[in-house]
Amino acid sequence: MNIRLSLTVNDESRELLVPVHKTLLEVLREDLDLIGTKHGCELGECGTCTVLVDGAPVLSCIALPADLQDSDITTVEGMADGSRLHPLQQAFAELGAAQCGYCTPGILLTAKALLADDPTPTRQRIREALAGNLCRCTGYTKILDAVELAALRMGQRPVRAMT
Amino acid sequence: MIRLPAFEYLAPRTVGDAVKYLADRGADAMLVAGGTDLFPNMKRGQFEPKALVGLRGIRELSGVSGDGRAGLTIGAATTLSAVAAHPEVARRYPALATAAGLVSSPQLRNAATLGGNVCVDTRCNWYNQSYEWRKAVGFCMKKDGDICLVAPGSSRCWAVSSSDTAPVLWALGATARLAGPAGERTLPVSALYQDDGIAYLAKRPDEILTELALPAADGWDSVYLKLRRRGSFDFPVLGVAVAVRREGEVVREARVVLGAVASTPREAAAASTALVGQRLTSESITRAAEAAAGPAKPLDNTDFTHPYRKRLVRVYVARALARLAGLDAGPSSFDGFEGRPGFPGEPRALAGGVRGGSSPPRLNNQGAISGPPPST
Numbered sequence: 010m011n012i013r014l015s016l017t018v019n020d021e022s023r024e025l026l027v028p029v030h031k032t033l034l035e036v037l038r039e040d041l042d043l044i045g046t047k048h049g050c051e052l053g054e055c056g057t058c059t060v061l062v063d064g065a066p067v068l069s070c071i072a073l074p075a076d077l078q079d080s081d082i083t084t085v086e087g088m089a090d091g092s093r094l095h096p097l098q099q100a101f102a103e104l105g106a107a108q109c110g111y112c113t114p115g116i117l118l119t120a121k122a123l124l125a126d127d128p129t130p131t132r133q134r135i136r137e138a139l140a141g142n143l144c145r146c147t148g149y150t151k152i153l154d155a156v157e158l159a160a161l162r163m164g165q166r167p168v169r170a171m172t
Numbered sequence: 173m174i175r176l177p178a179f180e181y182l183a184p185r186t187v188g189d190a191v192k193y194l195a196d197r198g199a200d201a202m203l204v205a206g207g208t209d210l211f212p213n214m215k216r217g218q219f220e221p222k223a224l225v226g227l228r229g230i231r232e233l234s235g236v237s238g239d240g241r242a243g244l245t246i247g248a249a250t251t252l253s254a255v256a257a258h259p260e261v262a263r264r265y266p267a268l269a270t271a272a273g274l275v276s277s278p279q280l281r282n283a284a285t286l287g288g289n290v291c292v293d294t295r296c297n298w299y300n301q302s303y304e305w306r307k308a309v310g311f312c313m314k315k316d317g318d319i320c321l322v323a324p325g326s327s328r329c330w331a332v333s334s335s336d337t338a339p340v341l342w343a344l345g346a347t348a349r350l351a352g353p354a355g356e357r358t359l360p361v362s363a364l365y366q367d368d369g370i371a372y373l374a375k376r377p378d379e380i381l382t383e384l385a386l387p388a389a390d391g392w393d394s395v396y397l398k399l400r401r402r403g404s405f406d407f408p409v410l411g412v413a414v415a416v417r418r419e420g421e422v423v424r425e426a427r428v429v430l431g432a433v434a435s436t437p438r439e440a441a442a443a444s445t446a447l448v449g450q451r452l453t454s455e456s457i458t459r460a461a462e463a464a465a466g467p468a469k470p471l472d473n474t475d476f477t478h479p480y481r482k483r484l485v486r487v488y489v490a491r492a493l494a495r496l497a498g499l500d501a502g503p504s505s506f507d508g509f510e511g512r513p514g515f516p517g518e519p520r521a522l523a524g525g526v527r528g529g530s531s532p533p534r535l536n537n538q539g540a541i542s543g544p545p546p547s548t
Contacts, residue, residue, distance in 0.1 A: 035175065071283070
């Protein structure tokens, strides 16, 4: 059963015809070539495939695109502003908050949602927000440091005019 | 890529249409809301529906209305994140906010729904495995096989009720509204379950759970404690929901309901009885906790050993009551994240607040039920 989908991904409208049982993860990677979203366990147990739906982190491996046609979907490709990295991406790069990097897109997006909700989170709040993202390399310390650094910088930056 | 098997997808906009679609497709159809339990199970072959009736597009199924004074109604498709964050739920029904906020992980809770958690499939170490794993051990009666691999001599399935919110809703005296081809009916959450790992719901397959209604909260306090290995992701291997109504300091009504100790949430009626007419003191708490351990008969089919899980019933009921009594004095509510370094075998308790409290339950004047739980 194919379905005609109209999705809004990273502020772009995308029209496509796909089998209705394809998950959002499969559609992003295989039909929209947005391979920044990684596939990990594919069973909802690792957080690697996290994307934002209307600003909230959800797992694309167990989400049906058919349900998300009225929503704004953000993937890691939508974080940078042109060639200018998102402050989270900048902080992760500077602090080495990634080793293999496989979990990084999901963690960046989850942290982005956290900072939108709470621009000055405590370390405990960051831990709780990231409690659905497994990282098998880093031991998390530098990830937490990077989110704190990004929060600090984003708080100091003057608000830019929307264009 | 582990892919979903093909299915027909139906996305009704009204409960009436959903009931109709479900009746039309019969046993070939299943309901889906958040999909956080159903889709992984479909990928592993536990569920093989030919059609799915999606509930996410039905506006009337989402949202919270009412208040603690008159009672609160929560649409079954309200996400667990929304339930946990709702100010009136957090203030007047704190155990429910806690339970909803401890299900799985933040990402899951943004999609998973209260109705889905109430109806969540029972779990077992012999069942929640890949198709290949289950095939290798010869399958069990819950799916594709004939016998129970936990208790091979048994004629029934012993998979474990693994909902965090169900014992809480039961303890709070909530009712469930069901819509089906014959119309609507309402039944207490306590009547929604059956003690069978396969037929664990009294809801008929052609019925849709549409809302959960909580009675007025005046005078009631509640708390929920959850045992699991990790501070996130894991299903409960023990849940303790306690609700008490006090006049002054004297308990007038009490309900202690245990999760993950059987195929259904199980009320520890003797514990409830032991509390009525009493003040919450270390002595009455100890008696009630002893009484609560009776109905809990966990089998060796989840994480941790079953004697340990049985032993922890008493400990957790005592902690929950100590928290309600204000006898707790620990530093952090999220000791699943902070505090002791973790190592395999050490259980982690995650506890939420009751009426703004944020300390872990701990009876500081009662050696037997203070301090960290013993490791296995």
